[in-house]
Amino acid sequence: MSQGKLIVKPLGRSVVPNALASHFKLDIETIDKDEFPNFEQKFPLNQVPVFIGRNGFKLTEAIAIIVYLTNLIEDEKTKSVLLGANAEEQAQVLRQLSFTNSELIDTFAKFALILIGKAPFNKKLLDEGVAAFQKRVAVLEDRLSEYTYLATESVTVADLFAAAFFALLFTMVYGKDYTDKHPKLMRWFNTVIAHPILAPFINKSAFLEKSVEAAPPKKEKPAKQAKKETPAPKAAEKPAEQPAEQQKKPKHPLEALGKPTFVLDDWKRKYSNEDTRPVALPWFWDHYNPEEYSIWKVDYKYNDELTLTFMSNNLVGGFFNRLTGSIKYMFGCLVVYGENNNNGIVGAVMVRGQDAVPAFNVAPDWESYEFSKLDPTKEEDKEFINNMWAWDKPVVVNGESREIADGKVLK
Ligand SMILES: N[C@@H](CCC(=O)N[C@@H](CS)C(=O)NCC(=O)O)C(=O)O
Structure with missing residues (x-):
């Protein structure tokens, strides 16, 4: 009989309980919250992680679960490193677990939801939230300017818990522009996410290149709104540092194909500024030259691993940021359905x-991602391209019609 069930989601406060159970091969069954029948009736706050042990022993609250699971590890030495070896160390570990769980995560939740458009846009609240969060990061950095880790001289569960939180932060809101400014934090973060307990649970490829920028809330038609607000940049409007950088960089291999007759920036401007169905798409098909450009269906390979739709959309955002080097040669949309x-x-x-x-x-x-070439001379493929770029109808996946929840334009 197993020692219990751990009910989780694959992110947030669940990451460390999950990682401990997996790394130490604890005799615990891990269940996704959505697979657990009547979860909300049994746990009215509807929050994870939750641990259900034998004889009616139940735990909620991430910190309690992390400490309990660590105490199930047989090796005493490992246990005392992860939880602290004496009363002072143990108190410091609890202190830092608590600091992450309330000071960092709660402050972050308030402003991050505004940034990603899940809470109403309010500049004052956003600015205050960011400032409050930065104050807390400064407290951590203060510690990290003198010590390698947060609570003791070794990696403890407090480091794992805080680093798992920062991984979420770097997937959801803050990119390289932020991390570049926080070398002490990043030195610690990179060390802790490489720790064998945590490493398998961190997806570095999902980290954002650029921080999410504050934007007014989405209106009825998010796709069109987004397009209108950011007309395609002309070459001359590109960020100032680019020309110098470009001179140093080797030429993009697609440069060798020469100058096409179809001017991508013209199309991007049309798409940004005109109504998609009635004006932009007909213009596109009038000007499209299949010898110069090919069009691809792009499928994410690991849809089974996706959780919240906004996280999936962040994944797309991160991918698009990483495609910046090819943006002169590309245009398209990826949507999140379901x-x-x-x-x-x-x-x-x-x-x-x-x-x-x-x-x-x-x-x-x-x-x-998987790439399959489309043939716009086939009505079916042309219709698929129109639907993806207009992004105004449900998408058919495996014969099933799925609503589009979100999406991003690569331009
Ligand atoms: N105080 C609780 C907070 C738990 C919590 O807020 N969990 C979040 C995930 S980090 C949750 O379950 N949200 C609802 C959901 O994911 O469905 C703890 O420390 O465990």
Whole structure:
């Protein structure tokens, strides 16, 4: 008989309980919250993680579960390293677990939801939230300027818990522009996420390149709104640092294909500024040259691992950020269809030339996607491209019609 059941989601406060059970091969059954019958009736706050042991022993609260699971580890030495070896160390571990669970996560939740558009846009609340969060990060950095780890001289569960939280932060809101400014934090973070307990649970390829920028809340038609707000940049409007960088960089392989007659920036502007169905798409098909550009159906390979739709959309955002080096040769949309814990990513992307690889392989995670060439002379394929780019109808996946929850334009 197993020692109990651990009910989790594959992110947030569940990561460390999950990682401990897995790494130490604890005799515990891990169950996704959505697979657990009547979860909310049994746990009215509807929150994970939850541990259900033998003889009616139950735990909620991540900190309690982490400490309990660590105490199930047989090796006493490992246990005392992870939880602290004496009363002072144990108190410091609890202190840092608590700091992450309330000070960091709660402060973060308030402003992050605004940033990702899941809470009403309010500049004052956002600014206050960011400032409050930064104050707390500064407290951690203060500690890390003198010590390698948060609570003791070794990696404890407090480090694992905090690093798992920062991994969420770097997947949801903050990118390289933030991490570059926090070298002490990042030195610690990179060490802790490489720890064998945590490493298998961290997906570095999902970390954002650029931080999410504050934007007014989405209106009725998110796709069109987003398009109108950010007209396609003209070459001259590209960020100032680019020309100098470009001179140093070797030429993109697609440069060798020469100048096409179909001017991508013209199309991007049309798409951004005109109504998609009545104006932009007819313009596109009038001007499209299949010898210069190919169009690909793009499918995410690991839809089964996706959880919340906004996380899937962040994944797309991260992928698009990593495609920046090829953006001159590409245009397309990827959408997230379905709902939380049952969603997928699909889309259509046009690239210069007849091969998808040279355009996509600038992104380290390009192999997480499958590319199948579309043939716009076939009505079915043309319709698929129109639907992906107009993004206004449900998408048919395996014969099933699925609502589009979110999406992003690559332009
Ligand atoms: N105080 C609780 C908070 C738990 C909590 O907020 N869990 C979040 C995930 S980190 C949750 O379950 N949210 C609802 C959901 O994911 O369905 C703890 O420390 O465990």
